[in-house]
Amino acid sequence: MRESRTNLVGDLLLRLERTGEGLLHERVKRALRTAIREGRIEVGTALPPSRQLAADLGVSRWAVTEAYGQLVAEGYLEARTGSATRVRWSGGAGADAARRAPHRVPEVRFDLAPGLPDLRAFPRRRWAEAVRSQVTTVAFSEFGHPPAGGHPRLRRLLAEYLGRSRGVSATAEDVTVCTSVTDGVRRMCQVLRGQGVTAVGCEEPGWTRLREVIRAAGLETVPVRVDGGGLRTDELAGRRGLRAVLVSPAHQFPLGTVLAPERRAALLRWAHDVDGVVLEDDYDAEFRYDRRPVAALQGMDPSRVVLFKSLSKMLSPALGIGWVVGAARWTRELSAAQPSPLDQLAFAELLESGGYDRHLRACRKRYRVRRDALVRALGESLPSMPVSGAAAGLHLLLRVPTDVDTGRVVRVAGSRGLLVADLAAYHDTEDHADHGLVLGYGNLADGVVGEAVRVLREAVEKGLSLS
Amino acid sequence: MRESRTNLVGDLLLRLERTGEGLLHERVKRALRTAIREGRIEVGTALPPSRQLAADLGVSRWAVTEAYGQLVAEGYLEARTGSATRVRWSGGAGADAARRAPHRVPEVRFDLAPGLPDLRAFPRRRWAEAVRSQVTTVAFSEFGHPPAGGHPRLRRLLAEYLGRSRGVSATAEDVTVCTSVTDGVRRMCQVLRGQGVTAVGCEEPGWTRLREVIRAAGLETVPVRVDGGGLRTDELAGRRGLRAVLVSPAHQFPLGTVLAPERRAALLRWAHDVDGVVLEDDYDAEFRYDRRPVAALQGMDPSRVVLFKSLSKMLSPALGIGWVVGAARWTRELSAAQPSPLDQLAFAELLESGGYDRHLRACRKRYRVRRDALVRALGESLPSMPVSGAAAGLHLLLRVPTDVDTGRVVRVAGSRGLLVADLAAYHDTEDHADHGLVLGYGNLADGVVGEAVRVLREAVEKGLSLS
Numbered sequence: 019m020r021e022s023r024t025n026l027v028g029d030l031l032l033r034l035e036r037t038g039e040g041l042l043h044e045r046v047k048r049a050l051r052t053a054i055r056e057g058r059i060e061v062g063t064a065l066p067p068s069r070q071l072a073a074d075l076g077v078s079r080w081a082v083t084e085a086y087g088q089l090v091a092e093g094y095l096e097a098r099t100g101s102a103t104r105v106r107w108s109g110g111a112g113a114d115a116a117r118r119a120p121h122r123v124p125e126v127r128f129d130l131a132p133g134l135p136d137l138r139a140f141p142r143r144r145w146a147e148a149v150r151s152q153v154t155t156v157a158f159s160e161f162g163h164p165p166a167g168g169h170p171r172l173r174r175l176l177a178e179y180l181g182r183s184r185g186v187s188a189t190a191e192d193v194t195v196c197t198s199v200t201d202g203v204r205r206m207c208q209v210l211r212g213q214g215v216t217a218v219g220c221e222e223p224g225w226t227r228l229r230e231v232i233r234a235a236g237l238e239t240v241p242v243r244v245d246g247g248g249l250r251t252d253e254l255a256g257r258r259g260l261r262a263v264l265v266s267p268a269h270q271f272p273l274g275t276v277l278a279p280e281r282r283a284a285l286l287r288w289a290h291d292v293d294g295v296v297l298e299d300d301y302d303a304e305f306r307y308d309r310r311p312v313a314a315l316q317g318m319d320p321s322r323v324v325l326f327k328s329l330s331k332m333l334s335p336a337l338g339i340g341w342v343v344g345a346a347r348w349t350r351e352l353s354a355a356q357p358s359p360l361d362q363l364a365f366a367e368l369l370e371s372g373g374y375d376r377h378l379r380a381c382r383k384r385y386r387v388r389r390d391a392l393v394r395a396l397g398e399s400l401p402s403m404p405v406s407g408a409a410a411g412l413h414l415l416l417r418v419p420t421d422v423d424t425g426r427v428v429r430v431a432g433s434r435g436l437l438v439a440d441l442a443a444y445h446d447t448e449d450h451a452d453h454g455l456v457l458g459y460g461n462l463a464d465g466v467v468g469e470a471v472r473v474l475r476e477a478v479e480k481g482l483s484l485s
Numbered sequence: 486m487r488e489s490r491t492n493l494v495g496d497l498l499l500r501l502e503r504t505g506e507g508l509l510h511e512r513v514k515r516a517l518r519t520a521i522r523e524g525r526i527e528v529g530t531a532l533p534p535s536r537q538l539a540a541d542l543g544v545s546r547w548a549v550t551e552a553y554g555q556l557v558a559e560g561y562l563e564a565r566t567g568s569a570t571r572v573r574w575s576g577g578a579g580a581d582a583a584r585r586a587p588h589r590v591p592e593v594r595f596d597l598a599p600g601l602p603d604l605r606a607f608p609r610r611r612w613a614e615a616v617r618s619q620v621t622t623v624a625f626s627e628f629g630h631p632p633a634g635g636h637p638r639l640r641r642l643l644a645e646y647l648g649r650s651r652g653v654s655a656t657a658e659d660v661t662v663c664t665s666v667t668d669g670v671r672r673m674c675q676v677l678r679g680q681g682v683t684a685v686g687c688e689e690p691g692w693t694r695l696r697e698v699i700r701a702a703g704l705e706t707v708p709v710r711v712d713g714g715g716l717r718t719d720e721l722a723g724r725r726g727l728r729a730v731l732v733s734p735a736h737q738f739p740l741g742t743v744l745a746p747e748r749r750a751a752l753l754r755w756a757h758d759v760d761g762v763v764l765e766d767d768y769d770a771e772f773r774y775d776r777r778p779v780a781a782l783q784g785m786d787p788s789r790v791v792l793f794k795s796l797s798k799m800l801s802p803a804l805g806i807g808w809v810v811g812a813a814r815w816t817r818e819l820s821a822a823q824p825s826p827l828d829q830l831a832f833a834e835l836l837e838s839g840g841y842d843r844h845l846r847a848c849r850k851r852y853r854v855r856r857d858a859l860v861r862a863l864g865e866s867l868p869s870m871p872v873s874g875a876a877a878g879l880h881l882l883l884r885v886p887t888d889v890d891t892g893r894v895v896r897v898a899g900s901r902g903l904l905v906a907d908l909a910a911y912h913d914t915e916d917h918a919d920h921g922l923v924l925g926y927g928n929l930a931d932g933v934v935g936e937a938v939r940v941l942r943e944a945v946e947k948g949l950s951l952s
Contacts, residue, residue, distance in 0.1 A: 048818055137628040146620045150613040161604040161801040162928075197822070334628040338825045351515060355664070355822055358805045461629075 026066075027074045029053055034075065041230050043081035047088050054094050054105055064102035065095070068425070080226045080443045083425075090432060097429045127435030128470035132272065132413040132458030135331050136384065144373050145333075148364040156363060164359040167352075168195025168341070172366040176341055179369050180325075184303065185313030186343055187320045194342045195362060196354035198335075199301060199326045202342040203228055203264070206297065206324060207235035209351045210262055218297070219263035221249055223444035223452060225271050228264060228299070241446045244270055248277030251284040261294035267315050268303035272444045272456040274407020274415050282315060289322040295348055298325045302411040304332065304378055307386040311410070316343060324348050329365070331412060331460065332378065339365055385412065385460065388467065392459050395471040400478065412460035415441065418478065420453050427455065427474075427481035436473045493533075494541045496520055501542065508697050510548035514555050521561050521572055531569035532562070535892070547693045547910045550892070557899060564896045594902030595937035599739065599880040599925030602798050603851065611840050612800075615831040623830060631826040634819075635662025635808070639833040643808055646836050647792075651770065652780025653810055654787045661809045662829060663821035665802075666768060666793045669809040670695055670731070673764065673791060674702035676818045677729055685764070686730035688716055690911035690919060692738050695731060695766070708913045711737055715744030718751040728761035734782050735770035739911045739923045741874020741882050749782060756789040762815055765792045769878040771799065771845050774853040778877070783810060791815050796832070798879060798927065799845065806832055852879065852927065855934065859926050862938040867945065879927035882908065885945065887920050894922065894941075894948035903940045 030049045053059055065071065068086060072079040086103050089095040096106040167173065173190040180186035180193075196202040207218070218232050222241035229239045240257055243250045249265050265285065267277035277285070289296050298315050305311075316323040328340030338357045342349060356362075368374040386409075393405050396416060407414045418424060424440040431438050441454040455474075462470060497516045520526055532538065535553060539546040553570050556562040563573040634640065640657040647653035647660075663669040674685070685699050689708035696706045707724055710717045716732050732752065734744035744752070756763050765782050772778075783790040795807030805824045809816060823829075835841040853876075860872050863883060874881045885891060891907040898905050908921040922941075929937060 044820060048820075052817060134629060137625045140625065140628040142621045146617040149616045149620075153613045153616075154609045158604045158607065161607040161803045162601060163802045335630045336628045336826045338823075350519060353511060353515075356805075357825060358828055359803050361825055361828065 043084040047085035131437035134461035148367040152363040169362040185317035197338040264297040266299040269411040306410040308409040413458040431477040510551040514552035598904035601928035615834040619830040636829040652784035664805045731764040733766040736878040773877045775876040880925040898944035
């Protein structure tokens with residue numbers, strides 16, 4: 019066992035080195051997939067625990083758990099209750115191996131993983147009609163290359179809409195259309211690097227993928243802790259040389275807290291004092307169920323805040339439409355990848371006709387009811403484990419006792435068709451007392467809330483009895 | 486003048502250094518635009534000739550002419566007949582300057598620039614109907630994150646379609662959906678770099694943007710000459726260590742030649758001998774007017790050729806849909822950006838219903854008639870200047886006498902609303918005898934062919950009398 023693991027680690031290290039580009043967790047995933055496809059790891063082989071492999075490869079544990087999870091979904095690996103992750107399929111040697119389709123993918127019965135909106139509620143007819151109305155009527159020149167920065171009509175409508183709905187202060191020129199928050203942050207980091215920025219403060223815990231993107235752009239990430247009042251702005255003063263920070267003020271991911279008013283002011287004061295910039299991740303701010311959403315930080319100081327947002331949680335990640343809002347001083351050099359201008363025009367049409375507003379209102383009602391049902395079911399099934407986070411967004415945090423192995427809970431749940439995330443996966447440092455599960459209810463079917471919670475409770479019990 | 490030029494050069498060099506990312510011509514453009522916006526260059530100031538500025542900045546002349554051309558189109562610069570390019574608009578100092586809209590953009594009356602298909606002929610209703618049929622009927626999971634490599638349905642249909650129409654030999658797994666040929670080549674270069682490739686042979690002359698992309702990916706470009714039989718494959722043997730070459734065998738850009746049969750074989754032999762790879766740019770191969778198009782090189786040796794293609798010249802660049810076809814050995818690590826899976830499904834629908842075939846047949850007829858009209862008009866107006874290139878694609882080459890300053894012809898034509906390209910702009914080296922203009926007729930309105938050629942003749946005469 020020891021030797022085969024060393025061989026696997028050496029093999030993966032070599033492959034990681036050869037593929038010097040791309041996000042780390044994707045490179046780990048590809049390296050592992052390729053090793054399996056080429057038959058370097060036999061069917062039935064137990065893979066090392068994610069923490070161990072992460073240490074051996076010198077990558078974050080999250081990168082390994084993401085890779086394992088993806089390859090389970092693709093049928094290369096299998097995660098069995100109370101057992102190690104094992105290779106389920108192997109290509110054997112030879113080039114043709116990669117062509118054979120992997121075995122059946124385990125079916126997802128309950129989607130409690132954070133990240134998706136309700137895909138069943140995509141406004142299909144409204145979107146098809148918006149595309150039709152645009153494609154059949156626009157000037158023929160719209161079928162040419164899109165103008166840099168995005169379609170002017172969408173940029174103008176977004177500036178207006180964001181002013182109205184999020185208190186954003188921006189002209190059309192301050193809006194750059196991009197394909198996702200991830201891509202927007204990636205490009206912005208390249209710009210910041212050109213402006214001499216070397217590090218970005220990141221919420222701890224926080225959205226792991228964005229930390230990876232920042233590092234891939236050649237910047238250091240500096241963890242700044244989050245508590246019940248959001249980002250600990252008092253920790254910023256001690257980070258000498260830090261001039262940029264990424265924050266989700268309206269609804270922190272994954273803790274679900276809202277940045278306290280005095281910390282909003284403190285954050286902007288800090289940015290002013292260090293001549294720095296605040297990157298505002300506004301990913302799900304429209305969904306607040308107990309009161310009106312707090313306005314974007316950007317509106318309080320447009321000269322210091324750059325806002326990132328996409329339709330991924332509002333309509334669908336399949337549209338690949340997002341935007342960056344920031345003063346020319348910061349975004350002048352930004353050259354983001356763009357979605358099709360025809361899709362941009364369709365979304366502009368939804369904005370202008372009020373169809374987007376109507377869609378969001380309907381979503382807010384639906385998610386609020388579902389969140390209430392989920393909180394109630396959790397209270398009944400797992401009464402000793404408190405739910406935390408504001409009544410907002412598409413996820414909540416379930417605090418679990420420290421004697422529950424949350425990594426095992428995630429694996430057991432996965433083997434029973436329930437997707438859920440381990441809070442530990444969003445931590446960048448090891449020295450934290452946080453212990454919990456992050457539950458996303460955006461894409462959970464309404465009718466299965468009770469059954470999903472029952473399966474979750476069983477997984478939690480397995481996590482407890484085996485630890 | 487000398488001093489102000491030095492200041493300008495220093496200023497631009499500083500800006501170029503600060504923006505270390507992105508394509509060179511885009512960085513030059515941004516640096517120049519910013520310098521003008523910030524009022525660093527006054528209205529009326531004459532800019533140095535492109536060749537001079539290119540030498541001062543250490544960039545290709547093409548990068549500078551592209552930047553000048555774009556900023557003329559945006560209204561920042563003006564190109565007057567028989568005079569230097571001058572600054573037309575300036576922002577003055579201050580941050581607000583960038584918000585003011587530049588003055589009116591010179592109107593394009595005749596689009597003879599290569600690169601676009603007939604935007605008037607975009608099949609609007611067919612596309613809108615394809616989107617509607619997909620968006621209203623697919624499983625809700627299609628509104629989630631797209632699977633890596635592209636939508637499986639499109640990959641399968643593309644493999645079939647390319648087998649039928651281009652003689653490509655590929656399974657669905659060999660097809661990776663991307664957003665453009667440029668993006669596909671960029672990602673492929675990253676993969677090749679990971680596989681130890683350090684340089685890519687490039688057609689000389691050839692499509693400049695792809696050379697830039699290859700260099701931006703950290704690979705060297707090695708010019709390989711093109712003549713009447715296409716790429717001079719005999720030159721490859723002399724390039725020791727070269728293991729990759731980018732070629733457009735069906736219709737070379739910009740010379741319009743077709744790779745000779747014996748050279749196709751020689752190219753594949755070379756690839757086999759050096760254990761290398763051929764990158765096949767198949768950008769406009771479907772449009773052949775005198776015979777059936779030659780099949781893709783990829784079909785002759787799927788283990789050695791990776792094919793790149795997009796809808797940019799077939800339907801519209803606005804769709805942002807392209808693909809890379811290659812054996813897993815080469816493309817295993819490829820992770821390309823993807824267009825919206827909803828748009829991928831719409832295109833899949835066009836492929837499956839035969840709507841795409843019908844569109845291409847109609848295009849072929851339209852372009853053939855237009856090409857004939859253009860060749861006839863050129864023969865009448867400029868009888869001493871021969872047209873060259875196969876009866877194919879969307880561009881032709883007009884050979885002009887060496888005493889015509891083609892750079893001036895392009896500028897004069899531009900100031901009269903006629904876009905046309907200088908053959909010299911596609912050369913990577915200075916030591917060539919090629920002299921000509923590249924005329925794209927894809928997006929030229931049928932009714933204006935005669936008038937466009939008259940304006941072109943006037944511009945050619947100006948280029949002659951002033952040189």
